[in-house]
Amino acid sequence: MSVAYHESATRGAFPVPQGAGFFVEPSTVSADRHLLGLEGMPAATMLEILDEAEAFRERWRLEGKAPGIELAGFEVCHAFFEDSTRTRVSFEIAAKRLGATSTTFGTGGSSVSKGETLLDTIHTIAAMGVDLFVIRHSAPGAARYVARQLDVAVVNGGDGMHEHPTQGLLDLLTLRDAWGGRFEGRRLAIVGDVAHSRVARSAIHGLTTLGTEVTLAGPATLMPADVELLGVAVAPSVEDAMAGADGVMALRLQRERMDAGKLPSLAEYTRVWGISAERVSTMKPEAVVMHPGPMNRGVEITHDAADGPRSRVFGQVENGVAVRAAVLARCARAARAHRQHPAKPGPA
């Protein structure tokens, strides 16, 4: 339909009158002080972040890990409303290495369990002088929601099944290392529970933006509707997805999926969809094996694949610190600029 009003139904084209309500997106949301997701991020921005991460990695290798000055005087709060070990620790280390002061809180024993809303919790802590929040939350859209509502910088540490952008970036860095810097003409297979995976969504946005083909494989019960429209292919089997690929990413399988009646048994899943050394051998010779962790060894990935010569599982973790440092540094620069020119209009 071509009439004018229907344009309003399309994404991002809502008419936005002044003061119309809380869902009006301030111009600051898309500014560089936030990292909310990889969807829509220009390739150049992704590559800049990877370059900066690589520079940090080099610096720490050559000069040691004494705190830098990038985040000196900057207060970071790691607000984890959902359990996390590696992402939380990785962010904490990254913030410390750049000289930030930081705090971490989880949901256990905090005011969240007293019924305080996400917004009030963040607002309260922001009032203590926090400059940037890393937010992990079970609600899709939680990070953007906070960024819309409060005048604080927000880095999405994983929001429900939506996105996990720093994981996506560390996957990109790992693949750039493995692929000699070239994303075009490569193909990555992503195997498993795509439906519930924020890791898969961020990886898909990142890789398709950089020109890498993505092939998904997994049980139909764990494949989200119309996922092809994200610009990926869905293969009928793990063999089809992996044959000739430049890498494979195994996704973590949650035991709840069995309880929800979406899978008959772990044994069947492993037999049909598990990443084994045998299946790895059908990929290109230099192809790599990745897993966002934590791994269910013997379920979605076998020992021989996880610990084999192609595995980059622990390289991913190492890259995570560098990528998160780059993201924090970038957001902090923009947040400082924003504080000096708060009224400066940005792109909507």
Next chain:
Amino acid sequence: MSSPLRGSSRAAREGTIGDLFGEASASESSPRREDPASAAPDAASPGAPPHAPGPRGVTLLRGVRHWRTGERIDLGIADGMIVDARGLHPERVIDAAGAVVAPGLVDLHVHLREPGQTAKETIETGARAAAAGGFTAIACMPNTRPVLDTPEWIDWVRHRAAGAACRVHPMGAVTVGQEGKQLTEFLALKAAGAVALSDDGRPIMSAAVMRHALEYAKHAGLPIVCHEEDLTLKGDGAMNEGFTATRLGVRGIPSAAESVMVRRDVELAELTGGRVHFAHLSCAASFAALRDGKARGLAVTGETCPHYWMLTDEAVGDHDTFAKMNPPLRSESDREATLAAIVDGTVDCFATDHAPHTMDEKRQTFDLAPFGIVGLETALGLTLTGLVEPGHLSLERAIELWTDAPRRVFRLPSVSLDPGSPADLVLIDPGLPWTVDASSFASKGRNTPFDGWSLTGRAIATFRAGRPTFALAGTAAEALGSPPSA
């Protein structure tokens, strides 16, 4: 509080129209209370005895266009009724040349939230929102706190709504507490004034309970209004299953969650011979099932809502809770199927599913925010802009789907433009451009995805039993004065 039954006989004796609508008549029986605006004419002619014979306080709508024929007519209103305009001595003349006059709009699907959730809406504010949208009658859903599952609560709502800005026809719950188990007292609910039965918001998952409800409702002669949703298919879903939900990482609700239940209840309509009215249909497969039921001659009817022909699930944008409702906004092909079902007559009438919520409730993450949007004050504008302007429907048919059509579905008293009919009227300027401004809504609810939209056409005046309940500033209707905001 007098009993409705006793009140009815008094209303009939005094020749008022309250009883025509089965309304609580305590305040209907006095024309002065029914029409506060009559104070003005009385003041203008202080010598007139309060009960002089012949029409008094006559209002003349001059040169308005008949909604069906399009011809210019003069319409007289006196004592709450339409009167022959010839030879009248009007005390008030509205020169609304070009405005279309029609029977007041009817919305069969409104959540008034009272009793119990008056922070979201009250009967009074909901009725004023209705009047502002051109509605003169609404049917309200029983999913209040407590649930309207006893005749006493039906009675309570009717009395509370007696002086409201539009007629309020409550629906009673199908099952006690809307728990889907024990049937309510259908006959007593009907006697108290319930016009239909519904467990809206809480689908009756047991086919056996639905079967018995349909069988039993035949005694009462009431339709069962079905919110069709298989809860096992819905799961934790919060929006339509499809690309947008996949992109946003939001759990999806497949359209089959609705259509399998529509299919089931078409079969149960056949089994029982009961009357089924399908609420807020949103997807192609549901319309196909309804079409099939009609082809088989079953007593099945269905409604759809403006958001289903105006929007798709893309409107959820980046987790916009103002685009979260149930059934959810669907795909483009479902939107096209909705248009087709409207055009080919599968859709019997329109409804809004007006579902006000507070800002605090909607100002949450998408998964936590409640389902629902307000609709009364945008319904007509979205109909004219979305259906009439692009040529899907004639103006006459579009108005019919908000007037005569819903009256037929619930067997409400008919309203016409003929002398003797209750003067429940709406004046519509179909070409008036305007911008939706949620902050100016009469409803307490501001939760609309249409805020800021430019629409064409809206109600400029509304009359309930001759009493102006809405007049749009800056139009010819302004002469009606600013209606008392009740």
